[in-house]
Amino acid sequence: MVLKLGDRSWELEYQNVEFILTPIYKLLTSIIKYTMTLFYAPDIAVSPELPEEESAHAVRVLRLNEEDELFITDGKGTICKAVVSRAHPKHCEVRILETHEQPPLWQAYLHIAVSPAKSIDRMEWFVEKAVEIGTDAVTFLQCRFSERKDIKISRMEKVAVSAMKQSLKARLPKLSGMTDFRTFIAQPFDGRKFIAHCGEGERKLLKHAYQPNQPALILIGPEGDFSPEEVAFALQNGYEPVSLGNSRLRTETAALAACHTIQLLNQ
Incomplete structure (x- = not known):
């Protein structure tokens, strides 16, 4: 028997055919499955x-x-x-x-509110990866030390759609444009609310503060962090201070780390 793949061929003995073809069949079916457009x-x-x-x-x-x-x-x-x-x-x-x-791919609602970095490419990268990992909503915050005053939400939505299709998901996260910090904080949220900041005071690691199966809203500040007044206002409105670890993270990295932490705990 001759086995042909592309422009190459091999002579196979009959007793080896099943051994050779079985993994090839599995490989081809996997390729077909995971390259679905x-x-x-x-x-x-x-x-x-x-x-x-x-x-x-x-x-x-x-x-x-x-x-x-x-x-x-x-x-x-x-x-x-x-x-x-x-x-x-x-x-x-x-x-x-x-x-x-499509059944829900994660157990609890997740909302990431982040102050966008100056580089729009970095925020597009965050949106892409957050959609791949899994989130229900992303809001861009206007904070005291924010490096951007506006963001083109239509472009972010295109990035989100592309990531949704690539990762074979059927739910597109809700994306909200630049929102004033205090206005956003004053809005009600039925779940756990966290603010990841670098200031002084006691902070638990997010992975220890959060309990699986709970809706979560996480605030991520700009490169210059939240102002002390913003942190105080968030705490007064029921937000819990958390840390994402000992490393110094860029805004988009911190936002993605928070997203991934919640999704891992909900697996």
């Missing part, structure tokens, strides 16, 4: 058509044709198995075959 169409439940950008990717980049299979999410937990019914590069129409609700 997921498309984002927030209105797929009422309009069986991909948005223009997704249509272009499906038809022009992936060269999908009529009756080709694809998977679509609305970003709210639903995943649809569908086939292309009209392969148009601006208005790719689909026919839904199956609809499934």
